[in-house]
Structures are given as C-alpha cells and as structure tokens.
Amino acid sequence: MSHTLPDAPANGTQKAGLTWNDDGQAVEVAFDGVTLLKYTYVATDEQNESPRPFFHPLRTRGGDVVTAYRPHDHTWHKGIAWSLPHLGPDNFWGGPSYRRGKDYQWLPNNGAMRHQHTTTEADDAGTFTFAHSLQWITQQGALVVEEERSFTAVPGEDAESWTLVFETAMTNVSGADIHIGSPTTEGRENAGYGGLFWRGPRAFTGGTILGPGGATGEELRGKRAPWLAFVGQHDETCRFSTIVMVDDPSTGHPQPEWFARSEPFPCMGPAPFFSEEVLFTAGSTLRFRYAVVIADGTSDAGRATGLADRAAGLLKETAGQ
Structure with missing residues (x-):
C-alpha cells in the first residue's frame, strides 16, 4: 500500500515530502522523490544465511546506494542488519560458526528471525517510524527470543543527509x-x-574509517568509542558518501567496541559482545539503540564529528518516544 505525506512548509532548509510503500514483506521510504531505504522484514533467504530483516538498498539524499546485499564473499551479509553470530550455541548471523580450536564450521545452528506484526507512523515534519515484533527461532525450531524493534527515518537539517x-x-x-x-x-x-552491522558497496573498499579525536584506520577495530564513520567513493558517479554510526548511551551499556574494516571489504558496526560475553538471563530484556547518518559527500574529522554530534543530539531528544 502506498502512502503520501503532502509537503509541509519549509523548516529552514528542511522540507517534508515523504512517501512510503508497504507490500506486506518490505517497506520503502522516500523523501522528495528519492527512495532512501528499503527494509525487508519478511526475509526469504536460505536457512544457512540466517533469514532476518535487513535494510537494502540504503541511499543518500543524492541517490547513491551505500549498502551491499549478498556479496559473493559473505552471502549472509545483508546491507544493514541486526545480527548475532553467538547467541549461546545458535547463529543468528548466517554462514559458518567459529569454534575455539576448530576454526569456522558449517553447523546446523543457523536460526531465523520471523516477523509477527507491524505498525507505522509519520508526521508533518517528514519523519517516518516503522515498528514490528519478531520471534527468534533456532534451526531446530525452538523459540528463544521475542523482540520488539523499530526504526525511524529522519530527514537531515540540510539536503545532504x-x-x-x-x-x-x-x-x-x-x-x-x-x-x-x-x-x-x-x-x-x-x-x-x-x-x-553495515556492509558497504564493493567500491568502498579501501575507504577511510574515522573516529573521535581524529583517529583513523583499521586500528580502530576493537576500540571503544561513541561513534565511528566510514567515507567511500562510488563507481559510476565517482561521488563520495559518508556513513556515521552513533551509539545511544541511555541504554546503559558500556561504550561499544567497534568492528570495522576497509580491506578486503568495507564494513562497520558497534559490537556490544566484542571481547566479553554478556549474560542474557532467562526472562530478561536487552535494549540497544543507534543512529546511522547517511550523508552525501566526503568528510574530514571535523565534518564526521559534526554529523555524529547532531545524531547524538537526535538520540537524546527522542529517547523514550
């Protein structure tokens, strides 16, 4: 079903002009005629890829795609997806599982996240929210996690993010x-x-990883930081794009360690279980919240910091909503 939110009066350089379409398996959201995201919430991937919802394609306001789907080196990488490779003995990431002293092994442990029901909401400022419930089912058919998930797409303060x-x-x-x-x-x-976890286009290979305080490069992998950014250049258009991922400290978790690579492929994500296991007790609830800024153009340390600061402010303003 298609929906349109009429243009609202201009708010500075921001303009509403939101449309979205939900076909019962995926929702697409567009601003000012550019489809910025597609979120597939009923995944039909093979079991060994751990079927789960994912964002792909994601585009900049200028229309450049900043995600990859089923790259040949890791077909279980899906744009941006919430994926856990070690939920106890089960794999909700896809692909083989790493086992101490045995390297990676293909095991009958690839679970699936199954969609239950959705709600959507949009406002006159051009902000769109999608929420749904999920059940996490192991490959053997056991229900282990019930999840409430939402995402909100927010137009930037300018036409570039x-x-x-x-x-x-x-x-x-x-x-x-x-x-x-x-x-x-x-x-x-x-x-x-x-x-x-974000998997970037293959053209972003060799791109620039940026962190707080001007830190750069793959040495940021495993480091704790409130945010991380990646700058890559596109094939065909030869334009640059910037991705900034920001953690919400209000969830009460330690500042995340980060997994990020520029070679042999571009990827990035806050990794809350990077170096220490987290005990997920029976009946308890874990909450995580992040902002992902998608911006046209290249970024130096100053611009990346500014984008991260604005995203952190947005997280603070909308916490608990």
Missing part, C-alpha cells in the same frame, strides 16, 4: 540463561563482530 534511528528490545524467552558472544570470545583475535 538523513538519519536512521534503530532500536531493539530483546527478551529471553528460552527458559534458560544465554551467553551472547562473538568469534573473539571464542578465541579468534580481533573478530568480535555482531550487532548492528
């Missing part, structure tokens, strides 16, 4: 405690991926 706010609340309904970890907690050094 917009922000995706992602929020999840996961409840352990397995009846037992679960340890959430990563390949690093299983013994693989500096490979603590898991959480909200």
